[in-house]
Amino acid sequence: MVYGPSSKNTMNQTISEKIISQHAGKPVKAGDIAIVRVDGVMATDATAPFAIKAFRQMGGKKLWDVERVSLIIDHASPAPNETVANLHKLMRDFSAEMGCRLYDIGEGICHQLMVENAHVKPGDLFLGADSHTPTYGALNAFGIGVGSTDLAATMLTGKTWLKVPKTIKITLNGALKKGVTAKDLILFLVKELGVEGANYQAVEFTGETIKSMTLASRMAIANMSSEMGAKTGLVDPTGLDLWYPFEPTFADNDAEYVRELTFDVSSLRPQIAKPHSPENVVDIDEVLGTKVQYAFIGSCTNTRLEDLHAAAQVLNGKKLTSTRLIIAPASKKIFNDALKDGTIQILSDAGATFITSGCGPCVGSHLGVPGDGEVVISSTNRNFQGRMGNPKAQVYLGSPAVVAASALAGEITEPTE
Amino acid sequence: MTTAHVYPVDNIDTDRIIPGKYTKTLDMSALASHVLEDLDPDFAKKVHQGDILVAGNNFGCGSSREQAPIAIKAAGVSVVVAKTFARIFYRNAINIGLPVIEVEHHNIQSGDSISVDLENGIVTNHTKNETYQATKMPQQMIDILNAGGLVNYLIQHGDYV
Numbered sequence: 001m002v003y004g005p006s007s008k009n010t011m012n013q014t015i016s017e018k019i020i021s022q023h024a025g026k027p028v029k030a031g032d033i034a035i036v037r038v039d040g041v042m043a044t045d046a047t048a049p050f051a052i053k054a055f056r057q058m059g060g061k062k063l064w065d066v067e068r069v070s071l072i073i074d075h076a077s078p079a080p081n082e083t084v085a086n087l088h089k090l091m092r093d094f095s096a097e098m099g100c101r102l103y104d105i106g107e108g109i110c111h112q113l114m115v116e117n118a119h120v121k122p123g124d125l126f127l128g129a130d131s132h133t134p135t136y137g138a139l140n141a142f143g144i145g146v147g148s149t150d151l152a153a154t155m156l157t158g159k160t161w162l163k164v165p166k167t168i169k170i171t172l173n174g175a176l177k178k179g180v181t182a183k184d185l186i187l188f189l190v191k192e193l194g195v196e197g198a199n200y201q202a203v204e205f206t207g208e209t210i211k212s213m214t215l216a217s218r219m220a221i222a223n224m225s226s227e228m229g230a231k232t233g234l235v236d237p238t239g240l241d242l243w244y245p246f247e248p249t250f251a252d253n254d255a256e257y258v259r260e261l262t263f264d265v266s267s268l269r270p271q272i273a274k275p276h277s278p279e280n281v282v283d284i285d286e287v288l289g290t291k292v293q294y295a296f297i298g299s300c301t302n303t304r305l306e307d308l309h310a311a312a313q314v315l316n317g318k319k320l321t322s323t324r325l326i327i328a329p330a331s332k333k334i335f336n337d338a339l340k341d342g343t344i345q346i347l348s349d350a351g352a353t354f355i356t357s358g359c360g361p362c363v364g365s366h367l368g369v370p371g372d373g374e375v376v377i378s379s380t381n382r383n384f385q386g387r388m389g390n391p392k393a394q395v396y397l398g399s400p401a402v403v404a405a406s407a408l409a410g411e412i413t414e415p416t417e
Numbered sequence: 418m419t420t421a422h423v424y425p426v427d428n429i430d431t432d433r434i435i436p437g438k439y440t441k442t443l444d445m446s447a448l449a450s451h452v453l454e455d456l457d458p459d460f461a462k463k464v465h466q467g468d469i470l471v472a473g474n475n476f477g478c479g480s481s482r483e484q485a486p487i488a489i490k491a492a493g494v495s496v497v498v499a500k501t502f503a504r505i506f507y508r509n510a511i512n513i514g515l516p517v518i519e520v521e522h523h524n525i526q527s528g529d530s531i532s533v534d535l536e537n538g539i540v541t542n543h544t545k546n547e548t549y550q551a552t553k554m555p556q557q558m559i560d561i562l563n564a565g566g567l568v569n570y571l572i573q574h575g576d577y578v
């Protein structure tokens with residue numbers, strides 16, 4: 001396959017169509033099947049062992065490019081039992097043998113690490129063996145989640161095939177009220193579109209509300225485009241502030257969309273997803289006073305520095321009583337930054353328990369599984385039955401500020417200034 | 418011809434297909450023994466080699482875990498029929514060689530005897546003497562499925578073709 005010059009001048013294209021065209025070496029439109037070169041791949045301890053197995057079955061002896069392959073031990077990290085310990089060992093051995101990058105226990109959650117260390121950059125086409133790979137849309141990159149076998153094929157060939165998605169355009173206008181965050185916005189949108197509302201499609205987020213957002217907030221939004229079933233979620237790069245130079249990819253003015261939705265979000269209330277689906281979203285007012293036994297601030301959606309700051313603002317000088325609060329910062333870097341600026345001290349003094357940077361309770365692998373009948377308020381992205389490791393628990397989703405305020409009150413509570 | 422097991426439920430997610438706590442293994446029979454247990458604790462016992470699983474909309478939504486289609490295949494299911502599939506599940510199933518087919522309208526009930534023609538996108542219900550039209554798959558996917566999955570496809574072709 002020959003990769004021609006980039007097709008940047010082709011008109012009528014969405015962001016997805018532009019990025020895919022550049023990686024296919026020819027202009028593409030929604031519906032086309034394209035074989036594309038891939039800029040980078042990553043797999044976690046939940047998916048890498050199968051990917052390694054498939055890679056070997058395919059006859060793989062060396063990676064297509066060691067610099068573009070990352071393995072991350074985050075889903076059950078450190079190992080809770082011998083089976084997982086052996087899977088981790090298999091990843092370490094593979095990385096040593098092949099010479100590819102490995103982030104070991106405690107370094108952080110895969111998506112945070114890929115962004116933080118610039119392994120994925122604006123305009124990239126990136127494959128992650130994890131369903132929240134659309135997070136990279138915050139960077140204006142085309143990130144898609146695939147399974148282990150697809151990933152293995154790219155580890156070998158540097159390519160994949162894909163169907164160019166149609167795009168839903170979501171325009172958000174208006175300033176969010178105090179105490180309302182990107183998380184509330186995306187929960188609201190998951191409710192509006194539903195868990196399969198964007199199945200097989202890409203979502204583009206634009207509008208004034210988005211353009212003034214931090215990278216962390218953009219990541220929370222792009223991250224949960226997965227909860228609409230989206231193939232990827234791309235955020236308008238206007239206002240994107242990065243620590244390295246980049247060339248943004250904008251949609252053309254006459255790009256074709258399958259659906260266009262516009263919302264004024266200036267009166268949006270804090271949003272809560274009730275058990276057992278992230279689309280089961282209501283204004284917080286409907287669930288105020290629901291007793292909670294366990295609060296969790298974690299995940300690739302919401303445990304960056306601004307999220308820890310929001311929690312610390314609520315808990316500063318206060319003391320938790322009835323509810324346990326567990327916090328897993330999204331990366332060691334975030335933990336260290338929060339340590340240096342005093343945030344960790346505030347949260348620890350309030351009674352929060354810090355666990356290893358990684359997934360842990362989000363995926364129910366260990367480090368904080370709820371008991372039967374317990375009610376959890378969590379800053380994560382999914383509350384499917386059994387998600388946190390116990391199908392008899394009730395998991396509510398909200399912003400980090402709501403989680404902190406609810407932990408303090410022992411019931412679902414709106415953060416007050 | 419095989420027996421259908423029908424769960425007319427939408428949004429059966431990957432956590433219900435195989436809970437995250439069981440996925441940290443490369444042992445297929447361990448996966449098979451827990452498949453769909455939160456939905457139907459007896460499923461793994463009921464299903465026989467070659468049987469067909471039938472579900473509603475958005476089957477396999479949630480995580481990218483390939484253990485979900487692997488567990489279904491390891492339990493003996495030969496084809497999954499659903500109204501729609503979640504994107505990653507659909508792709509994973511084909512990559513591991515588990516045929517999946519989207520049928521919007523059908524009248525299949527548990528116990529019906531079913532056969533599936535993937536190339537032409539036709540599902541036949543022998544018990545009720547009916548046929549149903551399915552969504553046609555992209556050729557790239559049929560090629561991968563015909564090879565027995567992506568591993569064999571790459572062994573045969575050496576690259577994407």
Ligand code: SF4
Nearest residue numbers: 109299300359362363
């Ligand atoms: S934090 Fe949760 S959602 Fe994010 S990658 Fe880990 S398990 Fe998946």
